[in-house]
Amino acid sequence: MPARNGAIVEARGIHKHFGALHVLKGVDLTVRERELVFVIGPSGSGKSTLLRCLNRLEEPSSGAITVDGIDMLDRRTDINKARQRIGMVFQSFNLYPHMTALGNVALALRRVQGLPRAAAEAGARQALERVHLADRAGHYPGQLSGGQQQRVAIARAIALEPRVMLFDEPTSSLDPELVGGVLAAMRELRESGMTMVVVSHEMGFARAAADRVVFMDAGRIVEEGPPEAIFGNPQQERTRAFIGQITRH
Amino acid sequence: MSNWDRFLDSFFNARVAAEYLPKIIEGFWLTILLALCIILTGVAAGLALAVLRSLGIRVLNWAIIFLVDLFRALPPLVVIALLYFGLPAAGLSLSGFAAAWLSLSLVLMAFTEEIFWAGITAVPKGQWEAARSTGLGFLDTFGMVVLPQAVRMVIPPLTNRTIAITKGTALASVVAVQEILGAAQAGVSFSFNPTPLTLGALAYLVLFLPVVILGRWVETRFAWKR
Numbered sequence: 001m002p003a004r005n006g007a008i009v010e011a012r013g014i015h016k017h018f019g020a021l022h023v024l025k026g027v028d029l030t031v032r033e034r035e036l037v038f039v040i041g042p043s044g045s046g047k048s049t050l051l052r053c054l055n056r057l058e059e060p061s062s063g064a065i066t067v068d069g070i071d072m073l074d075r076r077t078d079i080n081k082a083r084q085r086i087g088m089v090f091q092s093f094n095l096y097p098h099m100t101a102l103g104n105v106a107l108a109l110r111r112v113q114g115l116p117r118a119a120a121e122a123g124a125r126q127a128l129e130r131v132h133l134a135d136r137a138g139h140y141p142g143q144l145s146g147g148q149q150q151r152v153a154i155a156r157a158i159a160l161e162p163r164v165m166l167f168d169e170p171t172s173s174l175d176p177e178l179v180g181g182v183l184a185a186m187r188e189l190r191e192s193g194m195t196m197v198v199v200s201h202e203m204g205f206a207r208a209a210a211d212r213v214v215f216m217d218a219g220r221i222v223e224e225g226p227p228e229a230i231f232g233n234p235q236q237e238r239t240r241a242f243i244g245q246i247t248r249h
Numbered sequence: 250m251s252n253w254d255r256f257l258d259s260f261f262n263a264r265v266a267a268e269y270l271p272k273i274i275e276g277f278w279l280t281i282l283l284a285l286c287i288i289l290t291g292v293a294a295g296l297a298l299a300v301l302r303s304l305g306i307r308v309l310n311w312a313i314i315f316l317v318d319l320f321r322a323l324p325p326l327v328v329i330a331l332l333y334f335g336l337p338a339a340g341l342s343l344s345g346f347a348a349a350w351l352s353l354s355l356v357l358m359a360f361t362e363e364i365f366w367a368g369i370t371a372v373p374k375g376q377w378e379a380a381r382s383t384g385l386g387f388l389d390t391f392g393m394v395v396l397p398q399a400v401r402m403v404i405p406p407l408t409n410r411t412i413a414i415t416k417g418t419a420l421a422s423v424v425a426v427q428e429i430l431g432a433a434q435a436g437v438s439f440s441f442n443p444t445p446l447t448l449g450a451l452a453y454l455v456l457f458l459p460v461v462i463l464g465r466w467v468e469t470r471f472a473w474k475r
Contacts, residue, residue, distance in 0.1 A: 048378055057381065057382060057383055080381075081384065082384075083383065083384040084383070084384040088382040092373075092375050092381060094375035094378065096380075096394050096398075098397050098398055098401065107380075107383070107385070107394075108384055111385055111389045111393065112383060112384040112385055112389075138266065156379075157382075157383070160299075160383060160384065217310075
């Protein structure tokens with residue numbers, strides 16, 4: 001199915017069951033090229049599950065997902081090839097602790113894209129430069145701060161030159177003073193034209209950078225719109241209650 | 250003769266020691282050979298089983314768990330006796346060395362499989378997800394990301410268990426292998442003096458103390474920088 005109207009991500013009628021638990025109840029999400037979509041909602045609302053369905057880390061129970069024109073749920077799709085077009089950044093960084101920052105970024109370049117070691121390391125160094133960590137290339141994750149680790153994780157994803165980046169609460173396990181560096185890296189990525197889907201509660205960042213905010217609750221998208229509308233003038237009662245709670249502090 | 254002299258004469262008799270030292274040294278080298286063979290095949294087989302188990306093929310996993318539980322439950326001496334005294338009845342006879350090698354390899358394999366498996370399952374799920382999200386396949390993820398971490402994690406229990414089972418080479422004396430203990434016991438029965446056993450104990454110390462120390466070194470060497 002070709003992408004319509006410049007859409008890179010197109011999810012239709014996504015349902016996800018974990019045993020008896022119905023986590024996603026028919027979610028539709030379209031992300032256009034160069035768009036930054038923010039997904040917010042209370043914990044357990046299904047926002048992370050939705051994100052993980054997009055690159056099939058979770059198998060949706062039903063529905064259709066195309067990313068960059070590739071049917072992600074088709075059994076004949078080479079999922080490893082498709083995933084190279086979708087970068088993902090996790091809450092807990094998930095860097096490989098036995099490899100240096102450079103090794104972390106270079107691994108997929110070598111093993112997935114088949115580049116020789118020198119070319120892979122050159123590509124990895126470039127990606128580290130984009131998150132301003134070229135000087136930390138030889139450090140192991142355990143020798144880096146949380147914020148630096150997360151930026152290495154971003155470099156690991158962008159090194160593959162993906163068409164879309166998924167961020168799953170990228171700053172939630174960081175100390176407050178380390179959040180800024182990660183958000184700055186995300187902002188630069190955004191300015192370079194990257195399409196991004198971000199699950200996060202960084203409201204300031206959402207207001208400043210998001211094109212669209214999607215509010216999810218209980219497995220459904222309740223409301224979506226530009227950040228000023230969702231934060232300033234939410235139409236739905238549940239959205240108002242949630243926005244009220246997170247902005248009160 | 251005082252009690253003290255009798256004690257010295259029994260356990261530290263210089264004449265007997267000089268006579269049987271060459272035999273003990275021969276046993277020493279045989280023990281090293283046997284131990285190396287056991288470690289090589291036992292650890293390799295244990296790792297292979299753990300890798301097979303992580304493929305998640307149900308029937309295969311039942312078979313692996315059965316095999317592993319079997320050899321963890323059986324006393325090593327019973328396995329050696331079964332193979333050495335039992336197999337000839339089936340028309341297949343093993344030398345004492347081969348019986349000890351095979352038996353202790355099977356026991357070491359069983360324990361190391363469990364140790365490697367524990368390490369593999371202890372690697373956080375996020376490591377799998379991160380690697381798979383970059384397009385790495387199952388085998389690359391397993392081989393480049395998960396297994397190296399699992400192996401580093403299990404180095405301490407692995408060295409401990411390997412040393413414990415390698416000491417079981419002494420059991421081979423039961424099936425007429427002239428390793429350290431076998432040579433020492435033969436010396437005792439020829440000389441009517443337990444001094445060869447003293448030599449044997451010393452030989453075990455000379456052999457295993459460095460191994461224990463090496464184990465410590467390996468543990469620190471393989472820990473990644475934090």
